[in-house]
Amino acid sequence: MSLQLYNTLTRKNERLETCEPNHVRMYTCGPTVYDYAHIGNFRAYMFEDLLRRTLKFSGYKVTHVMNLTDVDDKTIRASIEKNLSLKEYTTTYSQAFFEDLHILNIEKAEFYPAATGHIEEMIELISRLIEKGYAYPSDDGSVYFHLSTFKEYGKLSRIDLSGMQPGARVAQDEYEKQHVGDFALWKAWHEEDGDVGWDSPWGKGRPGWHIECSAMSMKYLGESFDIHTGGIDNMFPHHEDEIAQSEAATGKPFVRYWMHCSHLVVDGKKMSKSLGNFYTLQDLLDRGYTSRELRYVLMGTHYRQTLNFTFEGLEAARAALQRIDEFASRLKDLVHGESASSLPDWAQHVRSEFSLALNNDLNISKARAVLFDMLHAGHKALDEGSVHASEAAAVLDTIGDLDRVFGFLEASPDEADSDAIAILKAREEARKNKDWAEADRLRDQITRLGWTLQDTPKGPKLKRK
RNA sequence: GGCGCGGUAGCCAAGUGGUAAGGCACGGGUCUGCAAAACCUGUAUUCACCGGUUCGAAUCCGGUCCGCGCCUCCA
DSSP, rough: HHHHHTTTTEEEEEOOOBBBBTTEEEEEOOTTOOOOHHHHHHHHHHHHHHHHHHHHHTTTTTEEOOOOBOHHHHHHHHHTTTTTTHHHHHHHHHHHHHHHHHTTTTTOBOOOBBBGGGGGHHHHHHHHHHHHEEEETTSSOOEEEEEOOOOTTTTTTOOOGGGOOOOOHHHOOOOOOOSOEEEEEOOOOOOGGGGGOOTTTTTTTTHHHHHHHHHHHHHHOOSEEEEEEEEGIIIIIIHHHHHHHHHHHHSSEEEEEEEEEOOOOTEEOOOOGGGTOOOBBBHHHHHTHHHHHHHHHHHHTTTOEEEEEEEHHHHHHHHHHHHHHHHHHHHHHHHOOOOOOOOOOOTTTTTEEEEEEHBOOOOOHHHHHHHHHHHHHHHHHHHHHHOOOHHHHHHHHHHHHHHHHHHSSSOOOOOOOHHHHHHHHHHHHHHHHOHHHHHHHHHHHHHHTTEEEETTTEEEEEEEE
């Protein structure tokens, strides 16, 4: 079965058919680098990682572009407050962003264009829109997109424009546009912008938000490409505006498949600083959780389903991952350098079932169930002693295969702990003498050092708690 | 008000017409010096509620209640 993805544009699952055979070109709305990213942001980036990895797993070549918005109201305001140049200010957060992606084992995109590096392309695109009559400059030197000229506006979000009334927010708009729905392509320089501004045919100013995605996606992916993703909140107006600008300028369909992921909530509520349920990756690391555990949690729910983040869920992730590690560790103990042969019966269909689950609009829950079913059958076979070394090697290969998509199966090796090992030796001595009280006392000590001790037929084993 | 999503065991979560996956937690058992891990086993006669269609519905239709998101720059 081929890969089926839910397309927001049609509100249906559709079979993926790329512009170029076996090559997916995709664009993802990235962060505005004005602050550290929070786990809600990472939910979206994790979804995109899942998509990217699934595409590659299915054999596609992927060209993936994620933009960095490094100029907007927030970055300008904050940089001025901190007395830093815009560049200095945003660099801190873009670097932090990349570090977080790395820590979360999110694969790198092929391109990370920054808005400030593509002002020329945006000006060029805006000029094209003005020439074609889709945009107009206002008296103050801003440029707006003329909404009423783009008849298909609203086709993505299915919004009814007639219901859009000039409300309080619109009235506060400081810019001069002809119609309330018109959106800014170029914003004229204002005093609050400090030294941030670029020369343009319409005077000094800066690009609007939407235009950067159109300009940069076209530069790296062409005027029509396959997949565009983002958080569901970006659907309107951002993606709607992108479609309008791009299709008006080129006269071609912009994107084939639009994919949107739902939000993450914490304990059932929208994450907000005032509720005290706002977390960055670092916050969780500081509390002793691992990025791997967070990755597991963020991949716990279908991407179009609201994800309820809880610390209980993080604990459950830890336990589940331990079970996975236990299995891999048992297999590794068996292999002894033996090379992989055919898979045992119980692992025979894992890969195809896994693939089938993913093909159904990235059904990660089902994919995980496939993994755990294998774990269960495999543990049982290991208990019975019916697994050969070469089979164990083959199963490990399969796990490695699945991990190309999951990205959380591989455990970081437990580093040797000389204190724990010393106590372990003493305990073995006590056990030999059947001094159980002493042995138990020493085991408690090891436990306090953060290790779990398992006595196996082949001797004691230490595992990180 | 408009548009959209959802309500499945203590928690998380698949299943969208054929008789309730999976994970965590919990109870009993096997193994063990005791544990741990693993295995076996038990936990939803039922899928928010009320009607309807159907041989058959968690799944389709209508209604009700509840939760959430978006509605001009928040992933």
